[in-house]
Amino acid sequence: MAQPFSEHPYLTGHHQPMRFEAVAPDLIVEGELPDDLNGVFYRTGSEPLYDPPEGYHWFDGDGMVYGFYFEDGRVSMRNKWVRTEKFEAELSAGKRLFGVFGDPATSDPSVQGMRYNTGNTNIILHNGKLMALMEGCPAIEMDPRSLDTRDYLDYGGTITGPFSAHPTVDLSTGEMMSYGWMINGPAGKPEVRYEVIDKDGAVTNQFQFEAPYMSMIHTVLATENWVVVPFNPLEVSLERAMKGGPMNAWAKGRNSRFALFPRHGNADDIRWLEMPGRHMFHELNAWEEDGQLIADVAAANGTALFPNDDGTMNTHGDTTLELRRWTIDLTGSTDAIKEETLNDKDIQFPRPDDRFMTRKSRHSYANSNLNSADGRVDGMDSVIHFDTQSGKEDIFHFGDGAGCGEFVFAPRTGSTDEADGYAMTLVHPANSHHTELAIFHATDVAAGPVARVIIPYRIPSGFHCNYYSADGALAEPIFA
Numbered sequence: 001m002a003q004p005f006s007e008h009p010y011l012t013g014h015h016q017p018m019r020f021e022a023v024a025p026d027l028i029v030e031g032e033l034p035d036d037l038n039g040v041f042y043r044t045g046s047e048p049l050y051d052p053p054e055g056y057h058w059f060d061g062d063g064m065v066y067g068f069y070f071e072d073g074r075v076s077m078r079n080k081w082v083r084t085e086k087f088e089a090e091l092s093a094g095k096r097l098f099g100v101f102g103d104p105a106t107s108d109p110s111v112q113g114m115r116y117n118t119g120n121t122n123i124i125l126h127n128g129k130l131m132a133l134m135e136g137c138p139a140i141e142m143d144p145r146s147l148d149t150r151d152y153l154d155y156g157g158t159i160t161g162p163f164s165a166h167p168t169v170d171l172s173t174g175e176m177m178s179y180g181w182m183i184n185g186p187a188g189k190p191e192v193r194y195e196v197i198d199k200d201g202a203v204t205n206q207f208q209f210e211a212p213y214m215s216m217i218h219t220v221l222a223t224e225n226w227v228v229v230p231f232n233p234l235e236v237s238l239e240r241a242m243k244g245g246p247m248n249a250w251a252k253g254r255n256s257r258f259a260l261f262p263r264h265g266n267a268d269d270i271r272w273l274e275m276p277g278r279h280m281f282h283e284l285n286a287w288e289e290d291g292q293l294i295a296d297v298a299a300a301n302g303t304a305l306f307p308n309d310d311g312t313m314n315t316h317g318d319t320t321l322e323l324r325r326w327t328i329d330l331t332g333s334t335d336a337i338k339e340e341t342l343n344d345k346d347i348q349f350p351r352p353d354d355r356f357m358t359r360k361s362r363h364s365y366a367n368s369n370l371n372s373a374d375g376r377v378d379g380m381d382s383v384i385h386f387d388t389q390s391g392k393e394d395i396f397h398f399g400d401g402a403g404c405g406e407f408v409f410a411p412r413t414g415s416t417d418e419a420d421g422y423a424m425t426l427v428h429p430a431n432s433h434h435t436e437l438a439i440f441h442a443t444d445v446a447a448g449p450v451a452r453v454i455i456p457y458r459i460p461s462g463f464h465c466n467y468y469s470a471d472g473a474l475a476e477p478i479f480a
């Protein structure tokens with residue numbers, strides 16, 4: 001029998017798990033649903049089936065995927081858990097069996113040796129396959145329509161270990177640049193595996209290299225020809241955990257390191273660069289320009305997501321992520337990385353018009369925080385569209401106490417120009433029992449939503465969202 005959940009900042013308020021799967025046809029829409037919006041909006045997040053007895057971390061819940069399908073002027077929704085071995089074993093036992101992050105020291109003997117996987121971090125479509133992703137495990141395929149869990153995707157046996165939760169897809173070529181970290185386990189050599197997977201699912205480049213330390217990485221910066229794997233000083237240390245310290249901690253004073261190499265290069269091509277320690281899990285975009293690699297990223301000088309290695313904790317206010325531009329010289333005349341702040345609003349997930357990923361872009365979309373004391377716990381209360389070229393801010397505030405998720409661009413059917421379309425986010429208004437999928441004109445966010453899709457219950461806060469247009473190559477198999 002399931003027990004009530006503990007009092008925990010990430011198990012209450014906007015985050016409180018709902019624990020059910022639903023099908024909702026033809027949802028009520030307030031305003032006017034644009035008739036040139038056809039596609040699917042996916043959202044995943046951490047929604048634990050059972051209360052964890054040994055404590056909890058925001059990233060530790062079972063993955064729950066929501067799909068909103070826009071077709072013929074209507075929108076329908078369904079949501080399902082990612083049915084991992086962990087989920088099935090715990091459902092069968094009627095209780096949580098794994099320790100936090102699968103820590104074997106606090107896991108039930110019945111799951112020793114079983115793969116800890118939640119599939120809760122990202123939900124992307126590539127080669128017609130819907131992939132539920134979590135750092136540390138192979139991708140899990142789900143049916144893009146029914147959201148039924150299928151099996152692990154191993155690309156013909158070439159990827160059987162950890163796979164990125166944040167691969168970069170270049171829509172100009174259909175190539176996906178990905179990686180796996182901790183491929184030798186937390187006690188093994190800190191090696192990273194890099195790969196390019198083409199639009200048909202063939203692995204066209206793959207190699208391994210040694211990381212400077214066991215760093216928690218969450219993205220690759222990719223341009224048309226180059227890739228950067230960033231290593232944050234977020235260190236994973238089994239040794240520290242054995243001594244009673246945190247397994248994941250911010251290593252104060254340590255530099256961030258960057259492995260730069262050609263997209264289709266190999267380990268011998270790597271050029272190492274560094275800068276003072278930065279927390280960077282999400283880029284807006286990266287591209288090449290005049291012999292330089294430009295990367296617009298959400299970065300901070302530390303993090304409150306994990307403790308520091310000296311046992312202290314940062315606050316959200318000390319470590320807000322802002323939009324910064326890193327410039328890397330590709331000619332090799334300098335190894336210094338130039339850093340400038342483009343916008344200092346507290347943001348969570350910056351997103352471009354995905355069609356321009358790896359190519360020069362100027363429009364950015366992000367969920368942001370204007371008035372919350374802690375945007376991660378209390379909710380990101382606003383969305384921002386920011387033009388990195390003109391510096392123009394375009395902001396909408398959902399009201400104090402609201403919590404909104406990743407703000408993603410959705411192209412207008414048939415459009416090709418950057419930012420020609422809409423942008424949408426799931427928002428839980430303050431003190432309400434419902435959720436809205438708020439849809440904005442992509443270049444006039446301040447005007448407020450043109451349509452609000454009403455979900456008549458609260459959808460708990462989540463992680464990544466992605467929108468796939470019905471007339472885009474990636475979504476064709478769903479809407480054909």
Ligand SMILES: [Fe+2]
Nearest residue numbers: 166218281282
């Ligand atoms: Fe992420």
